[in-house]
């Protein structure tokens with residue numbers, strides 16, 4: 425479904441906080457007319473009110489897509505509003521972490537096409553990555569429609585089964601926070617070596633952003649890029665000897681961190 429088709433049938437957005445706003449901004453920039461969007465949110469932001477979309481207004485009878493972007497703990501109160509669209513032609517897309525497809529099927533009906541998605545916050549600058557998986561009732565067309573919509577805020581990848589969602593949450597869903605922490609700690613480490621705080625932070629931010637951009641666009645793998653800048657017995661190697669330590673280096677640390685996030689995602693899914 426392209427933006428024109430979505431515009432014709434209408435799109436309902438349930439919950440317009442950080443993630444909902446980032447997506448809505450992407451759609452409006454991508455040409456979706458504000459008049460074809462209905463937002464349900466108890467406290468619409470100033471930005472939202474300035475977009476010209478319908479806010480907490482009477483909803484269309486059969487929207488093409490309903491996108492669910494409320495917090496998982498609000499799902500119980502928020503979802504029943506959408507029940508009348510269940511078991512019909514409306515495609516439901518949820519970006520809520522930890523809420524399973526089965527939970528949506530219970531409330532909305534198992535005949536509803538449902539796509540569960542896990543985006544991440546770089547969506548706010550159009551550089552997110554979203555993993556998607558459909559329920560048995562979601563067709564290829566439904567998945568293509570979901571992908572088309574989510575591409576407004578970055579890349580989209582498809583999963584083979586819903587069980588992969590917990591590990592995706594541990595890598596890309598929660599991952600931006602790991603990188604923010606890398607920036608913080610790189611800057612503090614620079615300060616410890618005598619740099620002024622502001623300069624250290626500027627160096628850290630630009631280094632992470634620049635290396636990320638290079639890793640994404642270069643033909644070489646990240647491992648090769650690392651090898652390319654590591655001369656034997658040079659400065660980089662001195663640091664990498666610390667970071668690549670088998671016992672307490674990056675590999676062991678990130679493995680534990682991602683495992684902890686994945687485990688927590690499974691726990692949240694169990695409620």
Ligand SMILES: NC(=O)c1ccc[n+]([C@@H]2O[C@H](COP(=O)([O-])OP(=O)(O)OC[C@H]3O[C@@H](n4cnc5c(N)ncnc54)[C@H](OP(=O)(O)O)[C@@H]3O)[C@@H](O)[C@H]2O)c1
Pocket residue numbers: 438439440441442443444464465466467493494495496498501502519520521522542543544545597
């Ligand atoms: N942020 C991320 O990095 C990220 C990544 C992946 C997935 N997600 C998922 O995206 C979803 C939204 O996260 P977020 O960070 O955007 O949270 P958020 O900023 O708190 O946004 C949720 C919005 O829903 C509104 N809301 C609450 N109850 C509602 C109801 N009954 N009906 C309609 N709207 C209601 C909230 O209003 P009030 O603020 O007034 O309560 C808020 O504006 C979550 O399920 C989360 O798991 C987020």
